[in-house]
Amino acid sequence: MDGITSVTRTVNYESKTRAVDSKTPVSFSLRIREVERNLVRNGSGRRENLIKQRTVASPAIGFEIPSCFLAGEETCRGYVEYALSKTIIPSWIQPFILPQICKDSNIQEGKRSGFIVEAQVEAVKETYFNNCIDLNDYDSEGRRIRAEPDCPICLQEFGRRRIITKLRCCDHSFHRDCILTWLGRKPSCPTCRDDIHNPRPKKFTQKKVYFD
Known part of the structure; x- marks a missing residue:
């Protein structure tokens, strides 16, 4: 392999909200499933070899957003960005889920009781390498x-x-x-x-x- 030719990143964020007995207006519980793949693709792009795949599923990651940070979009975004930086969520995933979390927070703004947003996140990172040789196309003989x-x-x-x-x-x-x-x-x-x-x-x- 001569080196990396491209890296693709995709993140799928799905959430649901339920009311809870809490003084904090919005709390988040995130579960992250991270998949990393290394692949070699030939020149035509039709055939590829999956060299390695790693899957890591995190336990629930939680944080709260105090009401004072729900006053405006910019204020909310700044706090959420700070809160994410203090978690174990990989740094490359954070920019993808930041807008979604802010959107969920704004939906709950102004409601009297507390709410918890439970989100499932699947993040896939694929790294492609140059195809110097057609790997695994020949057996030991x-x-x-x-x-x-x-x-x-x-x-x-x-x-x-x-x-x-x-x-x-x-x-x-x-x-x-x-x-x-x-x-x-x-x-x-x-x-x-x-x-x-x-x-x-x-x-x-x-x-x-x-x-x-």
Whole structure:
């Protein structure tokens, strides 16, 4: 790998609000699920190798917003930004959820009783590297690995317009959307059940050398 070609970051924020017996008008309880992926993509952009994936789920992270900081949008934003900086939430995620938290805070402003906003955050960071060689396309004997004609998850043909992702742990290929959705639920290959975080050691066959 020659180096990083691009980094993409996406954050999904979903929240619900319920009333609580509290003098503080708005409290927040955040649960963060952070996913980091390293991938190698070939020049055409149609095939990629998932080199590494790491998933970290945090416990509930809470903080309160006193009523004096709900007087204006700028004041609220400044306090929330400060409150987030004191949490364990990764710094790259904070700017994504800051506007959402301020929006939820303003919705509750002016209500008499206290409210708690419970938010679920999924943050995905994908780092792409240059494709110097087509990783994992050959086995230990130097023979090219044949790709499956269909995606084992959706059972549809790979086609030419969809990105194909191959797992480094076992060399099985899938539609990108299919395998990323699967890995969001189970960190294992749907074909062979190999754990992507702790793959089984690959077996290498020693080549025989003949002398005259």
